[in-house]
Amino acid sequence: MLFLENVTKSFDGFMAVSDVSMTVNRGEICSIIGPNGAGKTTIFNLITGHLRSDKGNIFFKDQKISDLHPYNIVHLGIGRSFQRLNIFPKLTVFQNVQAAVIGHKRKGLNLFRHVEKYFRNETHTILETVGLQDHAEDTSGSLSYGYQKQLELGIALACEPELLMLDEPTAGMSAADTRHATSIIRRIVKDRGITLLIVEHDMEVVFSISEHIVVLHQGKVINDGLPEEVRKDPEVQKIYLGEG
Numbered sequence: 001m002l003f004l005e006n007v008t009k010s011f012d013g014f015m016a017v018s019d020v021s022m023t024v025n026r027g028e029i030c031s032i033i034g035p036n037g038a039g040k041t042t043i044f045n046l047i048t049g050h051l052r053s054d055k056g057n058i059f060f061k062d063q064k065i066s067d068l069h070p071y072n073i074v075h076l077g078i079g080r081s082f083q084r085l086n087i088f089p090k091l092t093v094f095q096n097v098q099a100a101v102i103g104h105k106r107k108g109l110n111l112f113r114h115v116e117k118y119f120r121n122e123t124h125t126i127l128e129t130v131g132l133q134d135h136a137e138d139t140s141g142s143l144s145y146g147y148q149k150q151l152e153l154g155i156a157l158a159c160e161p162e163l164l165m166l167d168e169p170t171a172g173m174s175a176a177d178t179r180h181a182t183s184i185i186r187r188i189v190k191d192r193g194i195t196l197l198i199v200e201h202d203m204e205v206v207f208s209i210s211e212h213i214v215v216l217h218q219g220k221v222i223n224d225g226l227p228e229e230v231r232k233d234p235e236v237q238k239i240y241l242g243e244g
Contacts, residue, residue, distance in 0.1 A: 001026040001163055001195050002047070010040055014127070016042045018219040019056070024163070024212070027085055028167075029189060029196045031206045035239070040199045041083060042165050047197075049073045050082050061165065072105070079161030081152045083168050089141030093099035093151055096140050098123040098239055100158035106230035109125075130154040131184060146177035150184065164189070166198045169244075178202060184207060207231065 002024040009017040017039040024030045032040050045051040047058055049070040058066045065073055079157040088096050101119040126131045130150045135143065139149060149169060156164060169185065182205055191194050200206050206213065206227075213230045215223040223233050230236055 002197065003059040004043070004047070005057045005059070007043070007046060007053045007058060009039075009046060009051060009053050013101060015219050017046065017053075020216075020219070020221055021056075022214050022221060024195060024197055025195065026195055027207055028211045029186075030196070030212040030214065031198050031200055031210040032214045032216060033206055034177060034201075035199065037218075038216035039219040040216055041167055042219075044080065044165055044199060047073075047165065048078060055106040074159050074161075076158070077162035078165065079156040079163070080165035081149075081167055081169060083171065085148050085152060087148060087151055087155065088140070088141050091140055092137050092138040093127065093140055093143070093154075094123060096151055097126050097127060097154045097158055100155045100202045126154045126157050128156065129188060131180075140244070144225050146166060146173050146181065149173070149181060153184070153188075157192075163195045163197060166200075167194070168199055168201060170200065170202055185209070 004020055004022050007017055007020045020043065021241065029054070034040055041052065046053050049065070049068050049072070053066060058062055060073070060076055060078060063076070065076065087136065088099070091099070098119060101122050124133065124136070127136055130153050132147065132150055132154060135147060140148065143151065153169065166185070169210050170181050173181060185196070186209055188194060210227050213223070213225065213227055214221060215230055215236050217239050222239065222244070223230050
């Protein structure tokens with residue numbers, strides 16, 4: 001579904017991503033791991049068009065997307081969340097998701113229509129999927145951090161992605177919230193047949209959910225394989241996991 005071919009990106013002489021090639025197959029859960037500064041979020045931004053690579057190509061379902069704008073990439077079927085929360089804190093939970101659905105359906109450009117009644121059923125379905133149906137009328141900024149992350153997941157689902165990209169979806173969560181969020185993500189992937197690409201620092205989450213792991217260090221891929229292969233790799237243990 002997704003293929004990166006010799007992708008390189010530097011910032012003022014600093015090589016953030018260096019000659020990265022990787023494949024994400026349809027229907028799998030793939031995690032990108034690595035220490036801080038390894039290039040994980042840079043790769044997410046390159047895939048989604050928020051950055052342009054200096055070299056290399058990115059393909060989604062055999063279509064080159066390296067030169068497309070983010071909104072074009074979203075409409076092709078790629079949805080994502082961000083490290084920092086990306087919600088409208090003064091709108092209700094329902095309005096946040098409804099706005100995303102309206103934008104995806106391209107119904108938000110007519111300024112003379114009242115959109116409050118647009119896609120209400122679709123919005124309620126998404127809220128139920130991410131476990132926020134009981135908080136639909138709550139102001140988003142008043143939610144707990146864990147619920148706000150679930151809301152951001154709902155906003156990403158509003159774009160009807162075939163490939164869902166989650167950047168540290170459990171960062172800052174308690175152990176209980178992390179387990180809850182992981183179960184929701186796993187269920188969504190299974191029920192909707194979505195391909196998942198995830199950046200995550202919590203190794204318990206990574207090894208419990210992943211079918212394929214790509215390990216980055218200093219912008220380069222040092223391992224790309226099955227979870228047990230990655231876990232046993234001495235270089236990965238030394239550089240990232242800190243295991244003997």
